[in-house]
Amino acid sequence: MIDLGLVDAVDAEAIGQPGQRTFRLRARAGATYVALWLEKEQLAAVGRSISQLLAERSMRRGQPAGTVEPVGNFPQRAQVEFQIARMGLDYDAEEEQAVLLADDPQAAERRDTPTLRMAFSRSQALTLIHIIEQAVAGGRPTCPLCKQPLDFANAPHECIHTNGHSKEPVPPRQSADDGDAEDED
Numbered sequence: 001m002i003d004l005g006l007v008d009a010v011d012a013e014a015i016g017q018p019g020q021r022t023f024r025l026r027a028r029a030g031a032t033y034v035a036l037w038l039e040k041e042q043l044a045a046v047g048r049s050i051s052q053l054l055a056e057r058s059m060r061r062g063q064p065a066g067t068v069e070p071v072g073n074f075p076q077r078a079q080v081e082f083q084i085a086r087m088g089l090d091y092d093a094e095e096e097q098a099v100l101l102a103d104d105p106q107a108a109e110r111r112d113t114p115t116l117r118m119a120f121s122r123s124q125a126l127t128l129i130h131i132i133e134q135a136v137a138g139g140r141p142t143c144p145l146c147k148q149p150l151d152f153a154n155a156p157h158e159c160i161h162t163n164g165h166s167k168e169p170v171p172p173r174q175s176a177d178d179g180d181a182e183d184e185d
Helices: 040-059 105-110 123-137
Strands: 004-005 009-015 021-028 031-038 082-084 084-092 095-101 114-123
Touching: 004 021, 009 040, 009 123, 021 040, 021 114, 031 040, 040 084, 040 095, 040 123, 095 105, 095 123, 105 123, 114 123
Parallel strands: 004 114, 031 082
Antiparallel strands: 009 021, 021 031, 084 095, 095 114
């Protein structure tokens, strides 16, 4: 097992164009860089899980995050890099640290001990939640009816909820926050 302990920095990123992006968690512990590859839905679930852990277990709930160190210039190839096959998250309330355990496909298949363990502070966790939200939201907009990604540049989206009757692209639904500011005067 690779145990990084408390990492110096952690973040997430999406690489590529919407519809063809790949996602990874990145961490730095001293001179060791780690890239953990995962699917968009998995990354979103990691963000939600961290948020839930903090809400349920942090003794500093509601307090703002402190300043965190950025990952910085990430190398082309990290010293530790693999596709996540299995992952676990926990929160140490006494230390105010999230703990992530990740397995590569071979360790998951062997049901071996986790491939990697790393911890990050509450402030790093709060910052990571926002970074994950931005990375996930940067993709194609989703159909308000079926929640599937809309295609590019006015390509028709055949939503199952239109029962195949409409070949027109379904426009994104505006949220309540997108209302006209002029109506408030």
